[in-house]
Amino acid sequence: MKKLRRLVWFIAKRLIIITSILGLMTIAFYFSMNAANIFVILKDGMAQRTLAVMMNEDNEELQKYFSMAYLPQDKRLAVIRNGTNPYEPYQITGIDHRLRMEWMWTWPWEDTARATITEQVPAIDGRIKSSFREVTPQEQWSPPRWPSARYDVILIRENGQWHIRELRNERAYTP
Numbered sequence: 312m313k314k315l316r317r318l319v320w321f322i323a324k325r326l327i328i329i330t331s332i333l334g335l336m337t338i339a340f341y342f343s344m345n346a347a348n349i350f351v352i353l354k355d356g357m358a359q360r361t362l363a364v365m366m367n368e369d370n371e372e373l374q375k376y377f378s379m380a381y382l383p384q385d386k387r388l389a390v391i392r393n394g395t396n397p398y399e400p401y402q403i404t405g406i407d408h409r410l411r412m413e414w415m416w417t418w419p420w421e422d423t424a425r426a427t428i429t430e431q432v433p434a435i436d437g438r439i440k441s442s443f444r445e446v447t448p449q450e451q452w453s454p455p456r457w458p459s460a461r462y463d464v465i466l467i468r469e470n471g472q473w474h475i476r477e478l479r480n481e482r483a484y485t486p
Contacts, residue, residue, distance in 0.1 A: 341419030345473075349424055349466055350412055352376055352473045357430055358408040361457060364388065365403040365435070367396050378467060378474040386481070400443035401454045407434035413461075422468040423476075432457035458483065 356376025363370035364387050373382060382388065390396040409431045417424035439452045465477040 338419055342417070345417050345419065345424065346415055348473055349415060349417070349426060352466065352475065353412060353426065353428055353464065354410045356475055357410050357428070358406075360385070360387065361406060361408055361430075361432060362403075364390060364396065365398045365401075365406065365437075365454070365457075367391060367399050376475055378469070378476045381476055381478075385478070397455050398437075400439055400447060401437045402440050403435060403437035403454060405436040406432050406457075408432050417466075424466040424468075424473070426464045426466065427461065428464055429459065429461045431459040 356373070359370060359372050359376060363373060368391070373388075377385075411429045411431075413427045413429060415424065415426040435454045435457065437454045439447055444452070461480075461482045463479045464475060465479070466473050467476045468474075
């Protein structure tokens with residue numbers, strides 16, 4: 312009887328250890344998968360947002376990355392709607408958009424995630440449109456710099472896809 316009890320405890324301990332290891336591996340896999348998806352959504356979404364402002368168009372592509380409730384509230388996209396876009400006189404041909412994710416957390420079973428990111432656009436390729444050349448001094452013929460910022464981001468998973476629900480606490484960032 313004593314040998315049977317030892318055998319049962321030996322098997323039970325091994326099963327608990329194996330189950331714990333497999334559970335941790337599963338959690339790590341789903342966390343990594345969510346982190347990769349979130350990084351892609353943030354990188355592509357923020358770049359698309361920057362291009363929408365610089366090219367002065369309300370881009371439908373933004374709906375792939377941002378929740379529909381957030382888009383009307385975005386401060387940077389508001390310049391398109393209210394006509395105060397500083398990039399309107401310029402023909403933008405390309406940008407060097409950089410995004411760094413400083414921190415991100417989500418549980419695999421939750422549909423919300425939080426992240427802290429920094430956004431920079433160190434180079435903007437573009438020139439002033441010919442219709443604005445006569446009224447603009449030559450030293451302003453280059454596009455204005457995009458302000459670098461640090462954001463606290465809240466993302467939600469809707470129908471299996473992550474969307475940016477909120478960009479909070481925009482703070483100026485100097486590299």
